[in-house]
Amino acid sequence: MKYEGRVWKYGDHVDTDLIIPARFLNVSDKDELAKNCFADVRPDFAGNVKPGDIIVAGVNFGCGSSREHAPLAIKAAGVSVVIARSFARIFYRNAFNIGLPILESNEAADEFSEGELVSADLITGEIACEGKKKRFFAKPIPDFMRKIVEAGGLVRYVKNKDSL
Amino acid sequence: MTTPMTITEKILASHAERDAVSPGELIEVNVDLALANDITAPLAIRVFEELEVEKVFDREKIALILDHFVPNKDIASAEQARIMTEFARRHDIKHYFDLGDSGIEHVILPEKGLVVPGDLVIGADSHTCTYGALGAFSAGVGSTDVGVILATGRTWLKVPSTIKLEYEGRLRQWVGGKDLILYTIGLLGVEGAAYKTLEFSGEVAGKLTMDQRFTMANMAVEAGAKNGIFEPDDMARAYVNERAERQGTYFYSDSDAVFEKVVRINVDDIEPQVALPHSPDNVCPVSRVDHFRLDQVVIGSCTNGRIEDLRVSGEILKGRKVARGVRLIVIPGSPDIYKKAIQEGIIETLLEAGAVIGPPTCGPCLGGHMGILAEGEKAISTTNRNFIGRMGHPKSEVYLSSPAIASASAVLGRIGSPVEL
Numbered sequence: 288m289k290y291e292g293r294v295w296k297y298g299d300h301v302d303t304d305l306i307i308p309a310r311f312l313n314v315s316d317k318d319e320l321a322k323n324c325f326a327d328v329r330p331d332f333a334g335n336v337k338p339g340d341i342i343v344a345g346v347n348f349g350c351g352s353s354r355e356h357a358p359l360a361i362k363a364a365g366v367s368v369v370i371a372r373s374f375a376r377i378f379y380r381n382a383f384n385i386g387l388p389i390l391e392s393n394e395a396a397d398e399f400s401e402g403e404l405v406s407a408d409l410i411t412g413e414i415a416c417e418g419k420k421k422r423f424f425a426k427p428i429p430d431f432m433r434k435i436v437e438a439g440g441l442v443r444y445v446k447n448k449d450s451l
Numbered sequence: 452m453t454t455p456m457t458i459t460e461k462i463l464a465s466h467a468e469r470d471a472v473s474p475g476e477l478i479e480v481n482v483d484l485a486l487a488n489d490i491t492a493p494l495a496i497r498v499f500e501e502l503e504v505e506k507v508f509d510r511e512k513i514a515l516i517l518d519h520f521v522p523n524k525d526i527a528s529a530e531q532a533r534i535m536t537e538f539a540r541r542h543d544i545k546h547y548f549d550l551g552d553s554g555i556e557h558v559i560l561p562e563k564g565l566v567v568p569g570d571l572v573i574g575a576d577s578h579t580c581t582y583g584a585l586g587a588f589s590a591g592v593g594s595t596d597v598g599v600i601l602a603t604g605r606t607w608l609k610v611p612s613t614i615k616l617e618y619e620g621r622l623r624q625w626v627g628g629k630d631l632i633l634y635t636i637g638l639l640g641v642e643g644a645a646y647k648t649l650e651f652s653g654e655v656a657g658k659l660t661m662d663q664r665f666t667m668a669n670m671a672v673e674a675g676a677k678n679g680i681f682e683p684d685d686m687a688r689a690y691v692n693e694r695a696e697r698q699g700t701y702f703y704s705d706s707d708a709v710f711e712k713v714v715r716i717n718v719d720d721i722e723p724q725v726a727l728p729h730s731p732d733n734v735c736p737v738s739r740v741d742h743f744r745l746d747q748v749v750i751g752s753c754t755n756g757r758i759e760d761l762r763v764s765g766e767i768l769k770g771r772k773v774a775r776g777v778r779l780i781v782i783p784g785s786p787d788i789y790k791k792a793i794q795e796g797i798i799e800t801l802l803e804a805g806a807v808i809g810p811p812t813c814g815p816c817l818g819g820h821m822g823i824l825a826e827g828e829k830a831i832s833t834t835n836r837n838f839i840g841r842m843g844h845p846k847s848e849v850y851l852s853s854p855a856i857a858s859a860s861a862v863l864g865r866i867g868s869p870v871e872l
């Protein structure tokens with residue numbers, strides 16, 4: 288599970304109201320949601336994000352409301368993986384549940400800047416930027432979460448394993 | 452020898468059918484009540500349908516509440532509401548709240564006696580942590596998690612470590628639960644309790660009314676916490692006995708339970724608090740807030756839309772007028788609260804002061820409808836979040852406070868305290 292794309296850089300405490308403002312939550316179609324992803328703070332995002340692009344952010348990404356529409360919108364917009372220093376609890380769960388890959392890394396947030404081409408490997412946790420010849424390792428994903436990702440999300444996991 | 456545990460650990464252990472659990476463990480638990488609202492339920496229902504099971508795990512342990520965009524604000528939200536309604540009918544969901552008997556989810560469920568001490572409640576809404584006021588474990592998750600619970604009645608959780616907060620001293624006039632929780636969030640920061648439990652204790656916490664405890668537990672998530680909890684005392688028992696059919700199980704932290712940290716907070720010098728834009732941890736005492744003209748005041752939400760909140764507001768607004776140019780929007784959290792407020796004459800007082808009374812709904816709290824801010828407008832609100840664009844235009848500003856401060860501010864036309872009236 289290796290992803291490659293250009294960096295969209297964000298700061299600390301990006302809340303779910305910023306990711307998808309509540310006025311757009313009267314629908315749950317993911318493509319509709321994607322059109323309004325970051326509508327208020329980065330109106331250029333939805334129109335310019337390319338499949339595979341990578342979000343790199345600071346601490347507490349996805350704080351606030353429990354709306355799963357937030358990771359859904361990011362995923363449907365084409366983002367392949369979100370790398371942040373840390374994630375808010377509910378967003379962290381939601382991302383795994385819906386199959387949006389996420390990684391925690393301080394170095395990525397320190398070193399990568401807007402528009403750089405970087406790659407991330409979900410299983411090994413390796414994050415690299417060829418241009419800068421830099422390579423880091425993200426915090427390992429807990430075993431249980433990895434199984435959910437490998438199954439392709441919580442629904443599939445439950446269907447296969449019948450454990451919950 | 453039994454392992455010493457906190458109240459949260461005991462509730463989790465009992466629902467995992469284990470003797471003991473400790474922080475960091477991943478456990479699977481049985482859920483007593485699962486809830487979702489008009490924003491999160493349609494997604495949860497889609498997940499439930501993908502799972503291809505015929506029946507929900509228990510039609511009496513699910514609550515579906517229409518609250519965010521009701522009365523339906525547009526065609527799209529009406530369609531989402533219909534998905535919920537049809538699902539509720541098809542599965543004969545017992546606790547389904549539609550217009551007329553619906554209110555804000557976290558106000559309605561305790562009021563109807565659907566949560567009792569010792570319960571494990573999971574909701575597709577971040578403020579599900581509100582029920583900790585009753586000595587229950589309750590946490591917010593996303594729609595997929597709730598979709599799976601609808602089918603299985605089970606979910607997985609990581610056992611959180613606990614930060615114990617001990618409030619001691621004497622509360623000043625006009626200082627209450629909202630001020631204490633804002634102060635605490637300011638102290639801890641918005642991710643200071645991330646993935647953890649906040650246990651509210653101490654002499655002061657024990658004296659707070661149930662409504663104030665709901666306010667505090669409600670905002671635990673604003674410090675990043677998984678849940679906030681009070682040990683259930685006689686006051687909680689009386690509240691529950693009046694409303695619930697079930698008895699509940701009363702758990703208490705052992706005296707030798709292990710806390711990640713204990714924070715002692717002396718309340719003697721705490722003034723009424725205001726959270727400045729754009730973060731709930733950006734708090735300062737009301738006396739230090741700059742004077743600028745307000746455009747809107749909102750009193751309501753799952754944080755402060757209960758009867759006591761309206762009483763405080765009525766007391767302050769009695770015989771006074773809302774300042775010219777300020778829109779005061781008051782939203783009772785449930786039909787029962789609305790009724791009580793009418794019987795007690797509060798609604799008349801508020802109307803005479805110049806307030807507009809909304810139907811029970813989340814409405815402006817999340818910038819949904821019924822009170823959206825224009826560019827550059829400033830509002831003070833008794834809600835729980837003041838993120839950029841939360842109540843409308845991304846260039847509007849939201850200040851958070853108690854109903855007392857919000858009501859006084861409506862009269863003053865700027866942020867201030869009742870002592871200035």
Ligand code: SF4
Binds near residue numbers: 556557576752813
């Ligand atoms: S009142 Fe506000 S915070 Fe509470 S459930 Fe509704 S939108 Fe969420």
